[in-house]
Amino acid sequence: MNRRKVPVMGVLLALALVFSYVESLIPFYFGVPGMKLGLTNTVVVLVLYLYGAPMALLISFLRIILSGFMFGNAFSIAYSLAGGLLSFFCMYLARRFLKLRMIGVSVVGGFTHNVGQIFMAVLLVNNYNVLFYLPVLMIAGCLTGVLIGIIAALIHDRIRHIAVLSQTGEV
Numbered sequence: 402m403n404r405r406k407v408p409v410m411g412v413l414l415a416l417a418l419v420f421s422y423v424e425s426l427i428p429f430y431f432g433v434p435g436m437k438l439g440l441t442n443t444v445v446v447l448v449l450y451l452y453g454a455p456m457a458l459l460i461s462f463l464r465i466i467l468s469g470f471m472f473g474n475a476f477s478i479a480y481s482l483a484g485g486l487l488s489f490f491c492m493y494l495a496r497r498f499l500k501l502r503m504i505g506v507s508v509v510g511g512f513t514h515n516v517g518q519i520f521m522a523v524l525l526v527n528n529y530n531v532l533f534y535l536p537v538l539m540i541a542g543c544l545t546g547v548l549i550g551i552i553a554a555l556i557h558d559r560i561r562h563i564a565v566l567s568q569t570g571e572v
Contacts, residue, residue: 406452414460414467417444421468436538439511439545441468445489446507446553451561454493461489479525480518487517503557504550511546512539 420440427438441464449457465485469478491513495501501509515538522531 406456410448410452410456410460413444413448414463417441417460417464418468418471420444421464422472425472436541437545439514439542439549442488442507442510442514442546442549443553443556446492446503446510446550447557447560449492449496449506450503450553450557454497457493458489461485476525480521483521484514484516484518488514502550503554504547507550507553508543508546511542511544511549513542515539515542 420443424437424440444464445457445461448460462482462485465481466478469475469481473481488510492506492510495509496506499505516535519531519535519538523529
């Protein structure tokens with residue numbers, strides 16, 4: 402990793418952790434346990450577009466582990482890892498091979514994050530009835546994916562030049 406990227410990645414990881422904490426405070430409950438807005442995905446999508454897949458994966462993984470230890474438990478880490486890593490890899494593939502824009506990539510991320518978490522729930526609780534939540538969570542993931550994608554695209558347009566300058570050392 403370029404030494405100029407380390408402080409930037411630290412700030413972005415801290416931002417993702419703040420978003421994770423803020424999201425835990427927002428009462429966003431529509432009858433389905435665990436439904437969230439996915440604010441931290443804003444940071445992952447931005448890093449994917451500004452710094453590439455390895456940095457985005459690192460931010461995503463570290464955020465899941467750290468926020469799990471700070472705000473959750475072993476089960477929340479397992480659910481988040483299943484959803485977050487599946488989501489990341491699908492977003493990466495959607496960007497690289499399907500050439501989707503940020504909103505499309507974010508929708509893929511929201512959709513697949515919920516799929517990963519539901520399948521982890523099936524494994525952990527050993528009950529297939531959890532799959533009944535999947536349609537509602539998939540719709541919610543698509544809707545929140547659009548919202549997060551719009552936010553990420555707006556932020557990207559405003560900070561793209563800063564990321565370029567931080568990589569060249571001019572900041």
